[in-house]
Amino acid sequence: MRGIPATAATAALSVALAATLAACGAGEDGERGGTAAPSATATAPGAIAWGPCTDIQRPGGQSAAPEPGEECGKLAVPLDYADPSAGTIDIALIRVKATGPGERIGSLLFNFGGPGASGVDTLAQAAKVLGSLRTRYDLVSFDPRGVERSSGVRCGGTAEMDEFTAVDSTPEDAAERAEIEQVIEEFAGACEKTSGKVLPYIGTVSAAEDMERIRQALGDAKLNYVGMSYGTELGAVYATRYPKNVGRFLLDAPVDPSLSMREHTLAQTAGFQQAYESFLKDCVKDGQCKIGADQDAADENVAALLKKLNDKPLPVGSGRELTEGLAITAIASALYSEQTWPFLDQALSTAIRGNGQALMALADNYNGREPDxxxxxxxxxxxxxxxxxTAERPDEAELLRTEKEALKISPLFGSAGMGTICSSWPIPGNDESKKIDASGSAPIVVIAGTGDPATPYEWGPKLVEQLGTGVLVTYKGEGHGAYLSGDACVKQVSDDYLLDGKVPAEGTTCPKE
Structure with missing residues (x-):
């Protein structure tokens, strides 16, 4: 679940995953709904035509060798499940076949978060890290509808996206506020112009229906699934619609789908502020912190940098400038993983001295901007x-109230949140994905982290309650997500469940005390 900054409507897993790979090698609270019946007009699943992967974004570049046993394919599914005559949309998939030893269990489907992260690219990068699961599962992921190869939504070219991602999320006066509103309206208009055909049909409920078609096409009697961040919401919606088809479900860094936009924004603002304070405390503990000798000094130096960038963006070459908005994006991106905190210290210190390239690189990574x-x-x-x-479309007064409350929590990360974009969105939404109730499903394991900035810990128990079949595991650690954190306890608990079906006991906590 992507968090701060709000002008980009921001979990992406990308920063945390990149760090791990380097180290290893919403409306008003919805009523709980009952089990939703599958669409009466749903069509029979098609077949997946598997073949070589030809366009994977790999850490080593396009020339990097594919993972042995890796293959890609497409599955045609209805564009509109309520009206199959409206045509189909192709869902792009990737599979990395099981290696053994041990008897193959079946397929294990992944969604790595977002919403909007490419499962095809991410699984290609993460296959080695997920090696223990691959011994008995074919690892499978996909680009959900509206993402990358699956009719990915695009909202303008480089110039338009540069303007959108650079805008400040905390306007200081009416002129800045008007500028933000104009940029967002232009962005939303560009989305409708280039991707209007698919925009009404890319919600989580439709993506959950796609997952059922994927299960059938893979030939699995039950869906075994790992959802991270937003992937926990997608998994919860699937389990609500198809509780009897739930196999082994692991939901890591859980989202609370029932939250209103305001509640979501305030919780994430507090989460990122907590993570930022933890970063500062960690930075100064050994006297080696580059941005300040103590926590207060470091915080003041960062605040001074951001004020300076607001007054005068910092040139970083190639005609680009590091704005206050991009710098806040960079800070937030590094808070996703404790492993990137030392780099954040270095990036901030070099920016304070007049070189913003490292912060810009962090922001670009988070925003999905390539060097070209x-x-x-x-x-x-x-x-x-x-x-x-979500059916919410907050008016200006609501946005201002949310922004005011958020700024009290964090002057750094406070904003009006996702509502700033949804208020200008050209397509109406609905609250169907907020109605979670997986009664009748097999046990679903939910892992929540106490130091997670993007999906605060309290969302874990709330999702467990809504599922009705959830089992909570508490990860006492920093960063977004637990399974890829490197914690041995989390990995053992998760692998015991996914590989051997051992459901963790209620109250399980990691690391073990």
Whole structure:
């Protein structure tokens, strides 16, 4: 679940995953709904035509060798499940076949978050890290509808996306506020112009229906699934619609789908502020912190940098400038993983001395901006999916109230949140994905982290309650997500469940005390 900054409607897993790979090698609270019946007009699943993967974004570049046993394919599904005559949409998939030893269990489907993260690219990068699961599962992931190869939503070219991602999320006066509103309206208009055909049909409920078609096409009797961040919401919606088809479900870094936009914004603001304070405390503990000798001094130096950037953006070459908005994005991105905190200290200190390239690199990574200026779809598909998933369209007064409350929590990360975009969104949304009740499903394991900035810990128990079949595991650690954190206890608990079906006991906590 992507968090701060709000002008980009911001979990992406990308920063945390990149760090792990380097180290290893919403409307008003919805009523709980009953089990929703599958669409009466649902069509029979098609077949997946598997073949070589030809366009994977790999850490080593396009020339990097594919993972042995890796293959890609497409599955045609209805564009509109309520009206199959409206045509189909192709869902792009990737599979990395099981290696053994041990008897193959079946397929294990992943969604790595967002909404809007490419499961095809991410699984290709993460296959080695997930090696223990691959011994008995074919690892499978997909680009959800509206993402990258699956009719990915795009909202303008490089110039438009650069303007959108650079805008400040905390306006200081009416002129800045008007500028933000104009940029967002232009962004939403570009989305409708280039992707209007698919915009109404890319919500989480439709993506959950796609997962059922994927299960059938893979030939699995039950769906075994790992959902991270937004992937926990997608998994919860699937389990609500198809509780009898739930196999082994692991939901890591859980989202509370029932929250209103205001509640979501305030919780994430507090989460990122907590993570930022933890970063500062960690930075100064050994006297080696580059941005300040103590926590107060470091915080003041960062605040001074941001004020300076607001007054005068910092040139970083190639005609680009580091704005206050981009710097806040960079800070937030590094808070997703404790492993990136030392780099954040270095990046902030060099920016304070007049070199903003490292902060810009962090922001670009988070925003999906490539060195050639092209963007992945994540900054477009994230708001597109999020706004379809809620009926809320807050007015200016509501946005200002939320912003005021958020700024009290965090002057650094406070903003009006996702509502700033959904208020201008050209497509109406609905609250169907907020109605979670997986009664009748097999046990679903939910892992929540106490130091998670993007999906605060309290969302874990709330999702467990809504599911009705959830079992909570508490991860006492920093960063977004637990399974890829490197914690041995989390990995053992998760693998015991996914590989051997051992459901963790209620009250399980990691690391073990």
């Amino acid at each position: 200026g092209s963007y992945s779809t994540i900054m477009s598909s994230f708001p597109a999916i999020s706004c379809v998933d």
